[in-house]
Amino acid sequence: MRFLVITGGVISGLGKGTITSSLGHLLKEHGLRVTALKIDPYLNYDAGTMNPYQHGEVFVLNDGSEVDLDLGNYERFLDEDMTGENNITTGKVYSEVIRKERRGDFLGSTVQIIPHITNEIKRRVRAVASRGYDIVLIEVGGTVGDIESMPFLEAMRQIRREEGDGNVLFAHVTLVPEIGANLEQKTKPTQHSVKELREIGIQPDMIFCRSQRPITPETRRKISLFTDVPESGIVSVHNVENVYLLPDILERQGIVQHICSRLSIPVGTYRDTWADFRKNLLQPREWVKIAVVGKYTELQDAYMSHRETFTHITGNTGVGVEIKWIDSDSLLRSTEPLDEVHGILIPGGFGYRGVEGKVVAARYARERGVPFLGICLGFQVAVVEFARDVLGYTDANSTEFDRNTRHPVIDILPEQKGIQDLGGTMRLGMKLVRVKDGTLARRIYSSPEIMERHRHRYEVNPEFIQEMEDAGLVFSGTDEEGIRMEILELKGRENFIAAQYHAEFLSRPMRPSPLHRHLVLQALKYKRPKEIEAR
Incomplete structure (x- = not known):
């Protein structure tokens, strides 16, 4: 040894x-x-x-x-x-x-x-x-x-x-x-x-x-x-x-x-x-600006894997990513910081602080056609926003944040009920995800099954799934049993997707996260007409 x-x-x-x-x-x-x-x-x-x-x-x-x-x-x-x-x-x-x-x-x-x-x-x-x-x-x-x-x-x-x-x-x-x-x-x-x-x-x-x-x-x-x-x-x-x-x-x-x-x-x-990878990092051919909307934005190490994933994408595509860190609470006062970005990422997190600002960011992306990626809590926030503003359930929420909501579109996993210890008790680690045919997610992954890492206690409440899908929300990925929702997208949108799993944890320099890569390429596509319009 x-x-x-x-x-x-x-x-x-x-x-x-x-x-x-x-x-x-x-x-x-x-x-x-x-x-x-x-x-x-x-x-x-x-x-x-x-x-x-x-x-x-x-x-x-x-x-x-x-x-x-x-x-x-x-x-x-x-x-x-x-x-x-x-x-x-x-x-x-x-x-x-x-x-x-x-x-x-x-x-x-x-x-x-x-x-x-x-x-x-x-x-x-x-x-x-x-x-x-x-x-x-x-x-x-x-x-x-x-x-x-x-x-x-x-x-x-x-x-x-x-x-x-x-x-x-x-x-x-x-x-x-x-x-x-x-x-x-x-x-x-x-x-x-x-x-x-x-x-x-x-x-x-x-x-x-x-x-x-x-x-x-x-x-x-x-x-x-x-x-x-x-x-x-x-x-x-x-x-x-x-x-x-x-x-x-x-x-x-x-x-x-x-x-x-x-x-x-x-x-x-x-x-x-890594020779070509380094060249792209040093001399990106184009740039996009992505907003990362969270509550730890002054401490960027809290979102290190997302930052590194964007670097992987630059090294592989030559598209540089300028990250605009936005404190989600600030969006409750004004959404103006989002006006200059070409894409929005809402990462994972815990606790109620900052959630309402993330809901605002998800609504902004959905209504204005801005490329969007939600991860873990970002996935759940997209569900809450859709329920509130499309289904009209203004009090819709996760029971993590409001136990008394009449529309608990996000609820605790059944096996999590009654657990007292916090450490090591979530739904953790690599799990199989089934990707539905004919969806944006299937085109991104080019596979009917993927393996991704998880870290969460809450899930989409099955009672509301059919109603949301009838209104245009597509759950394009599920767990192995088809019970838990893993990926969502909007019907007719190529640039709006979210996942319950942490795609950033599997990203590597030569194999970037497919979801993050899709966000960056969609951001570039979104940016070009705006540049022409600005001229």
Whole structure:
């Protein structure tokens, strides 16, 4: 087993996840079998109940695991499906150790951080590594020195001792700030961070230097001198306009050769399957403006997968997407912000705040012919809007927001009734969707069956389906039994569609989400006559 452990120092938010993902992509492009594992030191069992303001997007995997958003990066960069085992949390580790203690597995021993907690961490790491990979990338969340991270770093130190120096490498991500009028690159934060890492018994083999500009040869030499890391292992990770450009920057610094040399792995020829993709990102031939209408718009990481999906579409089509983030509540005062966009996306979400503004956006798109895509809550909002403004049920709502509505067009899933615990209890993960023949959805997917990821507790109320379809709403996709509505569209409209599932979670750089791609191409079609009219 070979491992590459990525730690972080100085401050959080330096981009360990993007660096880990980029390394995984490069190693795979050189012909190696690679996977990635994220360690999150928080006490939560998983990310499912965490507030987007604190944690960003909750990413959902095929097996229904609700995980850190970095798992989304791993899947996109490696083009591999992860499982819940690829995300280790303090909550998972301690829960398992306590369960074993209650069962008597430790034969009366005093349960301690070392060896019991560290052994459980190592067991989980090796379970992932045992699937037959050449290299397992392990990203340790948080910053060196955090009390929460200490058991995980100790476990990583032990793995190196047990597996041997030639099978485990450590990479440390640090900040190289630029100070003063001449923007001198300062190495002292990196020196202190490596010193702290050494104090817990870990000597890094590589240092990834986060900086505004490429690090200078002098900076590289100085960091190498003070950290005992060879210059070939000092890597510049300077700011780039798009994260998908980073792997190429790392490749040009010979980092794969350095890693494979240290791990005694033969390295294959670099395939660079993203070459044309990068060209389109750097020079889009046309642009459209898409409104993302939500309640976390000031914190864009809450909608990271949507943002990345639009990037995938640009890389494949050459059509650039300018995202206009719109706080849904602002639309209750005026819809003027929507007048300048060429398409509208309403993403998923929970809680009543912001919902009425999303209803306004759905009505605007339906009445004015603006290209529209609703995802999860956006799907449900489109149903509520249709019931209110087409069927005339002015109080129509979801029982999530109004338990006493006389027209509950969205209601809780039957199996969700009576559930008390919030974590891990929704309809989660990959589910089969049947797509009806002769519909817009069928033309988009070109298949009678698709598999998509879900995360919801509420569904379209079957009591209202026939009435809505008679009025022009088409439910073009259902679950496997034909009971739950999965896709909706408007009769006679090519640019209005919504889905109960999260199409953005399966989007990859070379295989963008078909629904998002359709939205962008319809936005381009909508934009062109408006440009001619403006002239």
